[in-house]
Amino acid sequence: MNSSLLWMLPLALLGVLLLLWTVLLVIQVYAAAWVWRAQIADSPDEAPTLAVLMPAHDEATVIAQTVAEVRRHLRLQDRLLVVADNCADTTAEVACAAGAEVVERTDPVLRGKGYALAYGLACLTQRSPQVVVVVDADCRLAPGALQRLAAQAWKLQRPVQGLYLMQAGAGSGLKLRMAAFAWALRNHLRALGYKCLGLPCQLMGSGMAFPWPLVQQVSFATGHIVEDLKLGLTFAAMGKPPYFCPEAMVLSDFPVNEQGVQSQRKRWEHGHLTVLMQDAPRYLAQALWQRNGSLLALALDMSVPPLALLASLCATYAMLGAVVAWQTAVVWPLLVGVGACAALLSAAVQGWMLVGKAWVRGHELLLVPVYILRKLPLYLAFLFKRQVAWVKTRRD
Numbered sequence: 001m002n003s004s005l006l007w008m009l010p011l012a013l014l015g016v017l018l019l020l021w022t023v024l025l026v027i028q029v030y031a032a033a034w035v036w037r038a039q040i041a042d043s044p045d046e047a048p049t050l051a052v053l054m055p056a057h058d059e060a061t062v063i064a065q066t067v068a069e070v071r072r073h074l075r076l077q078d079r080l081l082v083v084a085d086n087c088a089d090t091t092a093e094v095a096c097a098a099g100a101e102v103v104e105r106t107d108p109v110l111r112g113k114g115y116a117l118a119y120g121l122a123c124l125t126q127r128s129p130q131v132v133v134v135v136d137a138d139c140r141l142a143p144g145a146l147q148r149l150a151a152q153a154w155k156l157q158r159p160v161q162g163l164y165l166m167q168a169g170a171g172s173g174l175k176l177r178m179a180a181f182a183w184a185l186r187n188h189l190r191a192l193g194y195k196c197l198g199l200p201c202q203l204m205g206s207g208m209a210f211p212w213p214l215v216q217q218v219s220f221a222t223g224h225i226v227e228d229l230k231l232g233l234t235f236a237a238m239g240k241p242p243y244f245c246p247e248a249m250v251l252s253d254f255p256v257n258e259q260g261v262q263s264q265r266k267r268w269e270h271g272h273l274t275v276l277m278q279d280a281p282r283y284l285a286q287a288l289w290q291r292n293g294s295l296l297a298l299a300l301d302m303s304v305p306p307l308a309l310l311a312s313l314c315a316t317y318a319m320l321g322a323v324v325a326w327q328t329a330v331v332w333p334l335l336v337g338v339g340a341c342a343a344l345l346s347a348a349v350q351g352w353m354l355v356g357k358a359w360v361r362g363h364e365l366l367l368v369p370v371y372i373l374r375k376l377p378l379y380l381a382f383l384f385k386r387q388v389a390w391v392k393t394r395r396d
Helices: 003-038 063-071 091-097 113-127 145-156 174-196 227-237 258-290 293-303 307-328 332-356 362-384
Strands: 050-056 079-085 101-105 131-134 160-167 208-211 243-253
Touching: 003 174, 003 293, 003 307, 003 332, 050 063, 050 091, 050 113, 050 145, 063 079, 063 091, 079 091, 079 113, 091 101, 101 113, 113 131, 113 227, 131 145, 145 160, 145 208, 145 243, 160 174, 174 243, 174 293, 174 307, 174 332, 174 362, 227 258, 227 293, 258 293, 258 362, 307 332, 307 362
Parallel strands: 050 079, 050 131, 079 101, 160 243
Antiparallel strands: 131 208, 160 208
16 A cells, blocks of 8 residues: 555545534534424423432532422422532532422442432432433523423433523623533534434433433443433433423523633533544444434434534644645645535534524624634643543532
């Protein structure tokens, strides 16, 4: 094999991946745009009995408000169980005073949201509901959200994911508002686009509903920092892929301090990249072997890198393609790079027109390259100082 072919093979492989990822984004965003104005929040069906399961670690400052919010949406036959997990503050006392059932869990070794969920599910066994809805301790619910989630989960006997959005507070800087835009693009438009195509969505961590018979078939007890992502893939492999219910909205806020923002972002993106590298090939192979279209769709969706990283890869590939064309007269890498950049830009602009205008002004889009460059140290840290353990996000 000659030397020119040796360096072209990895270049071609990366080019195929970039085109696959960017075209998938275009398909998802434009499919969502197709039905955007036709979305109607219908009245929820008669909901089965439900239990809201709320894992909480040192959330004493916010949990009273969340408990009160959830209780307003509960019926007499419903329950709210807070799992105060490895807390060093008064989370349990505050939640109890606010009217929630509370159990405490202490295990300095097995830490993380997955272990808290598993403990809570075990506590619900003696008086099990028909549906369990997971809501984080810092979230707010839209009217009817719980009943919509529970009704859909019981009807379909599948996990159901509501529309979980993170918001930037009034007066937030561009970096936080860009993060809110990127979050809406991922959790709203991409999930809605897949739904329009009859495909499932990823589980997103909060606003997740599970029929009780289904939660008995999997283990939630994991310390993975993106346990929701892996859980959705597990259900899809079982033939029970998550269903997206955008009519059920769950809202939360980004932390207001820089340390909390960085910690949260590092956990999410390092966790995503870890699953992408370690598990994506296995899930893709499993999907093809089982002829499982839902698992294949989720594995492809999960394989798309975070947007800032994807934009960096596309731009770098295009510049590398220009150098190759100049030095060797081989132009296909340049064409692939330009095509990937154009596809990504098209998806991003369409996404901004649908969900980004509320967060980012038109002239601020010129600062997107600066936003991307400021995130590069986060991705370099993945190579040299990867986060693998769950770390509490500081909110105050």
